[in-house]
Amino acid sequence: xxxxxxxxxxxxxxxxxxxxxxxxxxxxxxxxxxxxxxxxxxxxxxxxxxxxxxxxxxxxxxxxxxxxxxxxxxxxxxxxxxxxxxxxxxxxxxxxxxxxxxxxxxxxxxxxxxxxxxxxxxxxxxxxxxxxxxxxxxxxxx
Amino acid sequence: xxxxxxxxxxxxxxxxxxxxxxxxxxxxxxxxxxxxxxxxxxxxxxxxxxxxxxxxxxxxxxxxxxxxxxxxxxxxxxxxxxxxxxxxxxxxxxxxxxxxxxxxxxxxxxxxxxxxxxxxxxxxxxxxxxxxxxxxxxxxxxxxxxxxxxxxxxxxxxxxxxxxxxxxxxxxxxxxxxxxxxxxxxxxxxxxxxxxxxxxxxxxxxxxxxxxxxxxxxxxxxxxxxxxxxxxxxxxxxxxxxxxx
Numbered sequence: 001x002x003x004x005x006x007x008x009x010x011x012x013x014x015x016x017x018x019x020x021x022x023x024x025x026x027x028x029x030x031x032x033x034x035x036x037x038x039x040x041x042x043x044x045x046x047x048x049x050x051x052x053x054x055x056x057x058x059x060x061x062x063x064x065x066x067x068x069x070x071x072x073x074x075x076x077x078x079x080x081x082x083x084x085x086x087x088x089x090x091x092x093x094x095x096x097x098x099x100x101x102x103x104x105x106x107x108x109x110x111x112x113x114x115x116x117x118x119x120x121x122x123x124x125x126x127x128x129x130x131x132x133x134x135x136x137x138x139x140x141x142x
Numbered sequence: 143x144x145x146x147x148x149x150x151x152x153x154x155x156x157x158x159x160x161x162x163x164x165x166x167x168x169x170x171x172x173x174x175x176x177x178x179x180x181x182x183x184x185x186x187x188x189x190x191x192x193x194x195x196x197x198x199x200x201x202x203x204x205x206x207x208x209x210x211x212x213x214x215x216x217x218x219x220x221x222x223x224x225x226x227x228x229x230x231x232x233x234x235x236x237x238x239x240x241x242x243x244x245x246x247x248x249x250x251x252x253x254x255x256x257x258x259x260x261x262x263x264x265x266x267x268x269x270x271x272x273x274x275x276x277x278x279x280x281x282x283x284x285x286x287x288x289x290x291x292x293x294x295x296x297x298x299x300x301x302x303x304x305x306x307x308x309x310x311x312x313x314x315x316x317x318x319x320x321x322x323x324x325x326x327x328x329x330x331x332x333x334x335x336x337x338x339x340x341x342x343x344x345x346x347x348x349x350x351x352x353x354x355x356x357x358x359x360x361x362x363x364x365x366x367x368x369x370x371x372x373x374x375x376x377x378x379x380x381x382x383x384x385x386x387x
Contacts, residue, residue, distance in 0.1 A: 063278065066183060067330075113303075
């Protein structure tokens, strides 16, 4: 009896581990950031607050013409929407960085009804910096 | 309503002061603001006012500007001319008595006092500090009041689901859109796509620049030659001007 009970306990103890290894009943999101290094904020911060950063940047860009790259949706996509080999991943693919996590969290976003969800062609990571600089210049009169 | 003339006058007065853009520091020393220079991190300012001059004398029957715009922003239609998006179109005018024909591109005129902004119930339709009139599609509810208010029929409504939009030009079903004066290019120090295409494949009829900068080519052309604002009687102070109408 004791032997049977201990065998059952052992089986129960190993079950969750094997389930997690094989993916289990709940499909976990694929969080492969594409690039290994941190680009904006620590991962924990980004998981909870990325939407705030994107929302802020959205208004700054549309209304005030501020086009810094780091927190732009375009730049997120350029770096993250790629697989391990660096190939672009489309929105239809459940492996897509945004899609996989939002699907897991049951969050329905409408960003990609208008915005492109795949990286720009020939742009690995960060887009080139802007060309212009505004300034004041001293000029003496004739 | 009675305040409007005063407002206009004040605006013109202030606009004139900004347009000069010169401060006297000491006798003989001036501080000039250099226009057309902005980093990514800086907001746009009203020191600059972007404008476009169309020389109808150089504009032929070609559609280089329209094709370039369509390619740049990806507003390929569904062969349904009555409902397809149209950011820029070619218009032909004919004088009935003389038979003189003039061809010209017509698009958002980037009014200084845009009726589309006046009627927008959500604030989606707005004018940037540098004079470019835009739709914030995040806020647009698709009511289309602005389309009715626009005297130039410049705006379109997106009726169908879209895929494969251009990364620099997000477009989506249920929102209104129009010429952005290629704001993404202007912010990066480039010319609008139509202007580039007209210079390359057309007659070089389009001149883009800062209306406020006395040294800009467009300012000098406007100061030298007569030009027209379409429906100038409406008093909207347009950013797009025509020569030879």
